[in-house]
Amino acid sequence: MAMWGGRFTEATLAEFRDFNDSLSFDYQLALQDIAASRAWAAGLLQAGIINQTEAQQLDAGLADLAIAIKADPKLPLQTQEEDIHSWVEAQLTTTLGNVAKKLHTGRSRNDLVATDLRLWTRLSSQQVRASLLGAIAALLAFAERAGSAVMPGFTHLQRAQPVLVAHWALAYVEMFKRDLGRLDDALKRLDVCPLGCGALAGTGVAIDRQLLAQQLGFAQAALNSLDAVSDRDYVVELSAAASLCMTHLSRLSEDVIFFCSGEAGFFKLGDAISSGSSLMPQKKNPDVFELLRGKTGRVLGHLVAILHVLKGLPLAYNKDMQEDKQGFFDLMASWQQSLRVLATVLPHLTVNEAQCRLAAELGYSNATDLADYLVAKGVAFRDAHELAGELVLAASAQQKPLEALTLAQFQQICPLITEVVFAALTIEAGLAKRQALGGTAPHQVAQAFIAAKQWLELQTKSS
Template structure:
């Protein structure tokens, strides 16, 4: 049933209807459309547009419809209505007759869909937020379980300096904490109700929009009708937050994929989160992390799409904005699923402590510690850096680690080196020296982990 047919004398082409109609995807807004309609019913009653009896009929019919949709979320797809708004109205007319035709008084599909989508976004953003918290909790558990294990840190994908495995996990926790704060910021900014703004110029009936906003659980009512019906900033903001969060998951996945490779063998995938090869019996593939990495591009694509939809639109509502939903629905579902999967698989990821330590000892990752040692002997850092590099060259030619060089060999490069250099070149000494704020010393990492646990418990 079209909600706009009065001035038309010809039926729509089937091809036009198929291209124009949105019920195939906006049926997901059914509960929000019903919720907004129940709140609007109360507003119409308070404004004297409908009687108490009519309001009761509408509200009971809408409540029954909500239960039917709850029982079968795809119920709207059993009809040929144009969109979710016309479906709700048609269902009401079947149930209570002419009274249903009064529901749309003073409102437009423009302010209604803007309200529906905000309600849907608030609900789903809170669900994603909860799942993100669970993912952070899984990383905290991982960091706690493997505290004390040492691994190589990398720059340019080359071994750089030893770090604690817990320090690595805490780095991703910091990223996800920022993502959590972005969700909270987005939720605060989207907490504005467009209902009652009409098509673009405001409603023509005396609706208390502040009371309407409160009934729907919004913090306030939108202040400008033109902006309210055409604002999709919250879609962009949540899409951007999802894109950045997924980028963090992708970076973590890339690390894990490499760490689980035969070349690194720092981490080990449990059988429950691995797959094999149909041809090569020996393979154990990190498919779950590859999919996390791969789905990131899908989410980023949806962000770019909505920005392109909005970039050239004049005020106020334009049909282009119907394209705000399919990609966004998929983005939110993908984001939620990926966070859920990460939280689920992390307990099945283990650390090869011996292999990690051996790798941390290789690659002259203590060269900076040697330079720092020379600085402690009164040598300027630039000179110490040069001398340390010369000793790395000496050791590499002999295919030895720095600490395996004889003292006499070291003293040929710098007479300032003494027997105490060997203690300074151990992994433990190098880690302990990184004791400044944000460093990877065991004491600092323990402090950071404890602080993160307290923060998490307070959520």
């Protein structure tokens, strides 16, 4: 049942209808459309447009529709309606008759869909938030299991300095905390209600829009009708937040893929989260992390798509904005699923402590500790850096680690070096020196872990 047929004398072309209709995807807004309609019916009663009996009939009919949708979310797809708004009205008309035709008084599909999408986004964002907290909890549990295990830290994908495995995990906790902040910040600006703004100029019904907003759980009513029906900033903001969060997920996945490789061997994938090869019996593939990395491109693409949809639109509503949903629905679903998957697979990821430590001892990753030792002897850092480099060159020529050089070989390049240098070049000494805030010293990592756990508890309680 079209909501606009009176002006037209010819039937809609089937190809145009297929291209134009949106029920195939906006059926997902059914419960939100029903909620907005129930609030609108209450507003029409307050404005004197409908009487008490009609208001009760509409509310009961809409409540029954909500029950039916909860039982079968794809129920609207069994019809040929244009969109979810048409479906709701058609269903009400079938059961209630003429009273259903009064429901759309004073409103437009423009302000209705803008309200529906905000309601859906708010609910979906709360689900993403819970999944993000779950991913953080899983990372903290991984950090706790890693204990005092040490691994090489990398720059330019080359061994740089030793770090605790827990320090690596907590780096991603920090990223996800920022992602949560961006999500919460975007939701603050989403928290306005467009309902009652009509097609673009506002409603002609004397309705209390602030009360309407409160009934739907919004902080306030939108202040400008032109802006309200055409605003999709929150879609862009959440798409951007999702894109950055997924980028963090992708970076983590890339790390894990490398750490699980035969070349590194730092981490081990459990059988429950691995896949094999149809040809090579020996293979154990990190497909789940490769998929997490791959889905990031999909989410980033949706962000670019919505920006392109909006970039040239004049005020107010334009049909282009129908393209705001399919990509966004997929983006939010992919974001939530990826976070849930990460939380599910991390418990099946173990640390090969011996291999991690062996790798941390290679590649002259204690060269900076040698330079720091010389600085403590009164050598200027730039000179200490030069001397440490010469000693690395000497050790490399002999295919030895720095600590395998003899004291005489050390003193040949720098006479200030004493026996104490060997203690300074151990992994434990190097870690302990990084005790400034944010460093990888065991004490600092332990404090960071405690702080992150406390933060998570507060966030979980406030959800």
